[in-house]
Amino acid sequence: MKILLAPDKFKGSLTARQVCDAMTEGVRLAHPDAEIVALPMADGGEGTAEILTLTTGGEWITIPVADALGRTVQASYGISSDCRTAFIDMSQASGLRQLQRSEYNPLKASTFGTGQLIRDAISRGVTQLILGIGGSATNDAGIGMAAALGWQFLDKSGHPVQPCGEALRQIDQLIPPALPLNLTVDVACDVTNPLYGPNGAAFIYGPQKGASAGEVEELDQGLRHLARVIHRHFGIDLADIPGAGAAGGLGAGALFFLKATLKEGVNVVMEQTHFAAHLQGTNLVLTGEGKMDHQTLQGKLISGIARQAQKAAVPTIALCGTLEASPDDIKALGLTAAFSVLTHPQSLDEALSSAYEAVSHTTFNVLRLFIRNAD
Known part of the structure; x- marks a missing residue:
């Protein structure tokens, strides 16, 4: 199974590279033999x-x-x-x-x-x-x-x-x-x-x-x-x-x-990182950002990632800290699903400090479910 990791940063807590690292840990726990391609991304803004x-x-x-x-x-x-x-x-x-x-x-x-x-x-x-x-x-x-x-x-x-x-x-x-x-x-x-x-x-x-x-x-x-x-x-x-x-x-x-x-x-970044080429042979794309809301539809990273993956018939799942996107938003983005990594009520400081572990654990759970459905 080939899994392409293509997240943005979680602003205030994790860089895009750190999100990739956390996702990689979760994938390895769920599927030790998976082929992982880590592609830290950005939407054209700072960073x-x-x-x-x-x-x-x-x-x-x-x-x-x-x-x-x-x-x-x-x-x-x-x-x-x-x-x-x-x-x-x-x-x-x-x-x-x-x-x-x-x-x-x-x-x-x-x-x-x-x-x-x-x-x-x-x-x-x-x-x-x-x-x-x-x-x-x-x-x-x-x-x-x-x-x-x-x-x-x-x-x-x-x-x-x-x-x-x-x-x-x-x-x-x-x-x-x-x-x-x-x-x-x-x-x-x-x-x-x-x-x-x-x-x-x-x-x-x-x-x-x-x-x-x-x-x-x-x-x-x-x-x-x-x-x-x-x-x-x-x-x-x-x-x-x-x-x-x-x-x-x-x-x-x-x-x-x-x-x-x-x-x-996002198109500039995908061109420069050869995102379309990395999609070849991919079974699942995992993306994400700190907050998903209605603005995510307006040319943000997840929108571009999902659009490109959908053309290649590759399912895409997004992880985020705050999930305010509605079911209609998620469908409009072309995502298979979206999940918040927050599992219990906590302060902002606690959420930021535990973000790495939260991303890793949520990736594990998401991938276990994906593998079971794929089988």
Whole structure:
């Protein structure tokens, strides 16, 4: 029997690798002779670069860059073992994770540090980039990233503009770098928001990055202005492209400055980990995440895993900490079943500390039942 383990992290308790380890223990208890393929997964959000680096046997590189507010921090990214592909999470340099809540300020925040990571990867000879854009602290439409890669932004007087959110409305000219990027870029993007407007980057995500109502309006006007300038000078309309508003407009910035392709995050990860190939000859897929609810249907990891496995007629069972998905949700996902690993009432701290054992035990019970039904 071949069993493919393809879980996401259980946020706050277990990494995806640790979930795989716990599942492996449970499988061995239930079926010592099973063939196990452990494939830690991610959905394109924070942690995706590390997972892809691990999966490809690559190297994890740490360099000094600017955080979202311009301070020097240590940020990391991965390069595949063949040295051709870089895996970068923008949150490593330009994410909320680098800031205290009292420091959140999308007017001042910049993606310059993300551009520094990309620049370093290019200097090492990579020709492909997988860019995850979850967890951003910014609303600069990627102009900070572009500035680090050689773009210049000038106001009406020809003076340089500081590449951050509050400066978007000042931009009158965009000057490309002398040499174009020799880079193919795929962006893992799980949202479909346009660049600006009521459903755009500033209005939907600005408040959680610290923007007041007035600042949200200012940021939205800046995004509108930049889009008009780009359309006027380059003939490219970024406004309504689904995903353009992701990560404070970095979706649009990646499209324009990097000539990137926006892809559903889980599909990017499944492509890079060769998930479809691993499905061949598989009898059961075990996946999971910390919490399953109605949002799991909206392009999250389990949705993508179940969809792909269903096409291959492979049953898929999901384990989770909190199970709030309804029976209709579980059927809509294409899952065979879903189980919570929590077996008795307990505090959050207890649940987090016992997660490894809980995943292992639940895997054992699920697999015993699956084997019996298969026989």
